[in-house]
Amino acid sequence: MIELLEEVRERAKRALNKPSKYGPDVDISQFSPPPERPYTLDLIRANAHLLASVGIDVTEANRSGSYYQLDQEAVQISVKSKGLTVMSLKQALKEGIIDDYYWKAVPVDLDKYTAVAELMGNHQGYVFIVEKGVKVEKPVQSCLLMSTPGAIQAPHNIVVVEEGAELHVITGCTTMMEKAGLHAGVSEFYVKKGGKLTYTMIHAWDEETHVRPRTGVIVEEGGEYISHYINMTPTASLQTNPRVRLVGEGARAYLSSIVVSKENSLMDVGSTVYLEAPETSAEIVSKTITKDFAEVVTRGTIVAMAPDTKGHIECDGLMLSSTSRILTVPELDARHSDVTLSHEAAVGKLEEEQIFYLMSRGFTEEEATSILVRGFMDVKLEGLPEELKRQIEVAIAMAAAGL
Amino acid sequence: MLRVEELHVEVEGKRVLQGINLAIRDGEVVYLLGPNGSGKSSLIQTIMGNPKYKVVSGSITFNGTDLLKLEPHERAQRGLGIVYQIPPKLKGVKLRELLRRLTHMYGTSMEEVEELAKKMDAYKLLDRDLHVGFSGGEMKRAEILLVYAQRPKFILLDEPDSGVDLAGLPVIGEAIRGLLEDGEERSALVVTHTGHIAKYLSGSLAYIMMEGKILCCGELQKVLSDIEEGGFEACMNCVMAELMCYDRAA
Numbered sequence: 001m002i003e004l005l006e007e008v009r010e011r012a013k014r015a016l017n018k019p020s021k022y023g024p025d026v027d028i029s030q031f032s033p034p035p036e037r038p039y040t041l042d043l044i045r046a047n048a049h050l051l052a053s054v055g056i057d058v059t060e061a062n063r064s065g066s067y068y069q070l071d072q073e074a075v076q077i078s079v080k081s082k083g084l085t086v087m088s089l090k091q092a093l094k095e096g097i098i099d100d101y102y103w104k105a106v107p108v109d110l111d112k113y114t115a116v117a118e119l120m121g122n123h124q125g126y127v128f129i130v131e132k133g134v135k136v137e138k139p140v141q142s143c144l145l146m147s148t149p150g151a152i153q154a155p156h157n158i159v160v161v162e163e164g165a166e167l168h169v170i171t172g173c174t175t176m177m178e179k180a181g182l183h184a185g186v187s188e189f190y191v192k193k194g195g196k197l198t199y200t201m202i203h204a205w206d207e208e209t210h211v212r213p214r215t216g217v218i219v220e221e222g223g224e225y226i227s228h229y230i231n232m233t234p235t236a237s238l239q240t241n242p243r244v245r246l247v248g249e250g251a252r253a254y255l256s257s258i259v260v261s262k263e264n265s266l267m268d269v270g271s272t273v274y275l276e277a278p279e280t281s282a283e284i285v286s287k288t289i290t291k292d293f294a295e296v297v298t299r300g301t302i303v304a305m306a307p308d309t310k311g312h313i314e315c316d317g318l319m320l321s322s323t324s325r326i327l328t329v330p331e332l333d334a335r336h337s338d339v340t341l342s343h344e345a346a347v348g349k350l351e352e353e354q355i356f357y358l359m360s361r362g363f364t365e366e367e368a369t370s371i372l373v374r375g376f377m378d379v380k381l382e383g384l385p386e387e388l389k390r391q392i393e394v395a396i397a398m399a400a401a402g403l
Numbered sequence: 404m405l406r407v408e409e410l411h412v413e414v415e416g417k418r419v420l421q422g423i424n425l426a427i428r429d430g431e432v433v434y435l436l437g438p439n440g441s442g443k444s445s446l447i448q449t450i451m452g453n454p455k456y457k458v459v460s461g462s463i464t465f466n467g468t469d470l471l472k473l474e475p476h477e478r479a480q481r482g483l484g485i486v487y488q489i490p491p492k493l494k495g496v497k498l499r500e501l502l503r504r505l506t507h508m509y510g511t512s513m514e515e516v517e518e519l520a521k522k523m524d525a526y527k528l529l530d531r532d533l534h535v536g537f538s539g540g541e542m543k544r545a546e547i548l549l550v551y552a553q554r555p556k557f558i559l560l561d562e563p564d565s566g567v568d569l570a571g572l573p574v575i576g577e578a579i580r581g582l583l584e585d586g587e588e589r590s591a592l593v594v595t596h597t598g599h600i601a602k603y604l605s606g607s608l609a610y611i612m613m614e615g616k617i618l619c620c621g622e623l624q625k626v627l628s629d630i631e632e633g634g635f636e637a638c639m640n641c642v643m644a645e646l647m648c649y650d651r652a653a
Contacts, residue, residue, distance in 0.1 A: 352454070354491045360451045361501070361549060362479035362508055371504075375495030375532070 004099065008108050012118035015109035022297070023239025023268040026210045028112055031182040033120045034071040034151035041076055043147065044068055047176055053398060054172030054202040055391045056143045062387050064138040067126035069155055071148050074124055083134030084167070085127070089156050092127040101158050105188040105216030106243075113154075113184040113212040121154030125185070128158075130165040132192075139168035139200075139388055146209070149179030157187040161195040161223075168385060170200045180208040180236070187215040191223040193248060198226040198383050202395050205235040207263060213240045221248030221277070226383045228392060229257040232399035234265045234294075241270040241299060246280035253282040256379040260399045261294035261324070270299025270329075275309035275339070282310075287377050288317045290324035291403060301331040304339035311339070317347035318376050320403060374400040404428055405450070405557055405590070410461035412449050419445040421615040423461070425648075427557075430588040432606030434595055434623050438635055442615040443594045444488060447559045450592075451485050452478050465557065480508075484555025486546040488562040488594070492534045498545055499529040505552035516552050519581070523547070523574050539566025540575075547578050558583070558591040564600040576603025598627045610648060611635060620648035 019025045044051065048058040060066055064081035067074065067088070074088035085097075092098045108118050126142045146153045161167050175181060183205070191197045197217075205211055219225050225244060244253045255271045273282035284300040302311035317326035330343040350372050358368035377396050381389045405427045412420035420442050427433050435443050449456040450463055452475035463470040470478055506513045520526045525544040534542055543563055550558060560579065567575055580603045583589045593600060601607070601623055609623040613635055621629075629637050 351491065354493060356453050356455075356475060357487070357491050357493075359475035360453075360479055360485050361505060361553060362476050363504075364476050365474075368476075371496055371501070372493065375493055378495030378532075 004102070008103055008118060011109040012115040015115040016112055016119065018109070018111050018115070020111040020113065020212065020239055022241060022270070022299070024237050024266055026182060026212070026237065028116055028182065030180070031150060031152045033122065034148040039070045039073045039075045043070060044076065044143070044145070047145070050174060050176060051143055051145070051172060053395070054174045054204050055170045055200065055395065056141055056172040062138055063141050064136050065128070065140040067142040069124060069126070069142070069144050071146060071151055071153055072122040072124050081136050081138070083131040084136050084140065085129040086140060087127045089125040089127055089158065090123050092158070093123060097129070098127060098158050101160060101188055101190055103188070105190065105218050106186055106214050110214060114186055114214050116152060116182070116184045117154040117156050117186040117214070120152050121156055123156065125155035125157040128167065128169060129160045130162055130167045132162040133164045135166040136168070137385065139170045139385065142169065142171045144171065144173045144183070144185065146175040146181050146183060147177060148181070149177045150181065152182045152184065154184040155186070157185065159187070159189045159197065161191045161197045163192045164194045165192070166196045168198045168200070168388060170202070170388060170391065172202050174204040175206055175209055180210070182210050182212070184212045184214070187213065189215070189217040189225065191217070191219040191225055193220045194222045195220070196224040196383070198388075200228045200384070200388055200392060201230070203231040204233045205238070207234045208236055210236050211238040211240070215240070215242035217242065217244040217253075219244065219246050219248065219251040219253065222250045223248060224251070224383070225253045227255045228379070228381065230392065230395050230399065231258070231267070231269070232260045232395060232402065234261070234263040235267065237266040239268040241272055244271070244273045244282070245276055246274065246282065247276045249277045250279045251277065252280065254382065255283070256285040258287045258377050258379065258396060258399070259296060259298070260289045260403065261296045262291045262403070263294060264292070265294040267294070268297040268299070270301065272301040273303070273311065275302065275304045275306060275311060278306045279308045280306065283312045285314045285379055286316070287379065288315070288326055289320060289373065289376065289403065290317070290326055291320040293323050295325040297327045297329065299329045299331070300343070301333065302341060303333040303335065304341055305335045307336055307338040309336070309339045311341045313343035315343070315345040316376065318373065319347065319349050370400055370403070373403055404466060405592070406464045407450070408462045410449065410463065411459040412445060413457045413459055414445065414455055419456070419615055420449065423617055425610065425617060427590050427592060430590055432583065432591045432593060432604050434593050434598070434601060434606065434609040435612060436595065436609050436626065436630070437612035441612040443612055444561055445615075446612070447485065447561050447592070447594065450559060451475055451483060479553065479555070482556035483559070484550040484553045484557070485559040486543070486550050486561060486563055488565065490534050490542060490546060492532070494532050494535055496533050497530060498533045498548070501533060502529070502548060502552050505549065509553050511552055511554050516548055519551055519578060520548055523578055540568060540571040543567055543575050547575065547582070551578070551582050554582070556587070556589055558589065560591055560593045562594050562596065564595055564597060572599055573603070576600055580604055598623055617648070
């Protein structure tokens with residue numbers, strides 16, 4: 001393991017100046033790891049309301065486990081469900097239980113942000129492992145909170161869903177500072193044969209924070225990966241493009257993202273799915289709303305490499321200001337002839353006839369707009385427990401109300 | 404009383420209504436007939452306040468209030484309701500959610516709305532996106548549910564019987580009658596091509612529109628049979644002229 005870590009560090013060092021393929025480049029030298037200081041749970045308790053807005057339940061009543069990270073320290077870990085392991089990355093590395101997963105779904109030298117996670121991330125992050133055949137009913141939550149101005153938060157997260165197991169993860173990321181920071185989180189998810197993982201991520205950053213999540217997912221035969229991503233606040237810059245590999249026959253993926261971009265936010269949000277085995281299928285749905293001077297690039301890529309595979313991309317953009325910009329880039333890459341790939345993309349503003357229709361029923365123009373915006377953000381919330389669905393609906397309603 | 408006087412209206416620079424006079428008393432149901440493109444829907448949209456329809460001159464008052472000074476939502480809140488001929492599709496907007504908000508806004512009962520939905524065999528529509536993929540009959544049912552949640556004093560019904568199959572017509576007719584005859588004094592202006600809907604509703608006076616004008620009025624069944632025999636021009640021989648119609652009501 002030590003040799004492996006050394007090799008990984010060497011590769012990371014070489015990538016420290018490697019810009020990302022997409023999104024604005026961030027000068028990482030202006031950020032540094034936060035100074036060591038004692039963190040307590042009080043800070044979390046005091047921010048319960050803020051955390052609730054990103055789906056975190058501090059009472060943990062409807063959770064099977066929790067992981068709280070403040071800046072770069074794991075401050076609270078709990079687990080209530082049998083067959084579920086919740087651990088910090090540091091502990092998991094020490095126990096040697098993630099050697100097969102560490103930097104295996106995301107290359108450590110992908111770009112400078114993965115390098116930062118390895119070299120400056122304090123080897124923290126959450127590790128969730130569900131045993132074979134165990135279906136964990138209640139979601140496990142992870143809360144990533146930033147509190148030190150000018151600091152880096154770079155957690156490295158690993159989720160393993162063993163054969164036939166099932167897990168719902170909700171991650172809420174937010175900040176309680178109003179100064180610049182860099183969040184570069186790495187997430188590696190492994191769904192084994194017949195397993196199912198749903199992953200819900202709610203982001204609420206601020207105008208000063210740069211966000212570069214790096215996610216890699218590997219799904220085996222008959223496995224299922226469902227992800228819902230919601231970003232509802234202005235962010236200095238955000239770039240992410242989770243890469244999902246369906247490597248086993250019949251595996252499937254559904255990825256939805258709802259991105260609300262306001263003020264001067266720059267966002268480049270995409271998803272890439274590789275259909276590597278026969279009969280795999282994927283759907284990518286993105287809903288983007290821009291206002292003020294925000295600029296958003298929405299990417300969706302499906303690469304079909306095996307027979308009898310199916311893929312569909314849907315990119316919808318709604319512009320609430322004429323000074324914003326939306327660029328949609330749906331890509332279908334067929335490397336086999338027995339594939340069914342399609343995409344739809346539509347960008348526009350709200351239709352006046354629809355606004356009048358609602359006003360003629362008694363809604364003010366503002367209410368009518370909010371109803372339509374909320375409707376625009378509607379995505380299928382399949383495969384989620386009721387409680388998570390409600391949480392996502394609340395987040396969407398809050399995002400719509402803020403427009 | 405809804406009163407329209409000397410109303411001239413333009414859409415994108417084109418005159419669509421040319422001096423309409425119309426008066427409908429409280430509790431009265433009147434019909435509006437006319438060939439396609441004669442201005443029937445334009446009149447309904449203008450009364451409701453669609454900004455696409457620019458009022459050049461004339462007035463519309465409802466119980467003495469100048470409607471032209473009010474936004475569409477204010478008109479609705481004063482008791483005006485509309486059943487659209489072809490409503491827009493609202494993706495992601497669930498019918499149930501809109502009904503819930505409307506019953507809240509107008510102080511009506513969601514249970515009663517749900518009951519009517521069941522009666523109209525439209526309960527399954529509640530959890531669908533409004534009008535997305537709806538058949539003609541389903542659209543009408545949804546429109547009636549929405550207006551039922553509002554319980555307006557005056558309802559503009561734009562071809563409530565078009566696109567509805569024969570089996571569906573009694574369902575829709577009964578639902579509209581139930582809404583109009585609930586003990587409160589409610590009135591309606593009903594656009595119809597066939598007059599089928601009139602079998603279920605009270606009222607027998609029909610106005611005939613052509614080329615943006617109301618030409619005349621008469622007893623609905625008589626007018627319909629005249630039109631059937633000799634077209635819209637023929638019915639003018641046996642009915643009152645426009646101003647007489649207006650005076651009758653006013």
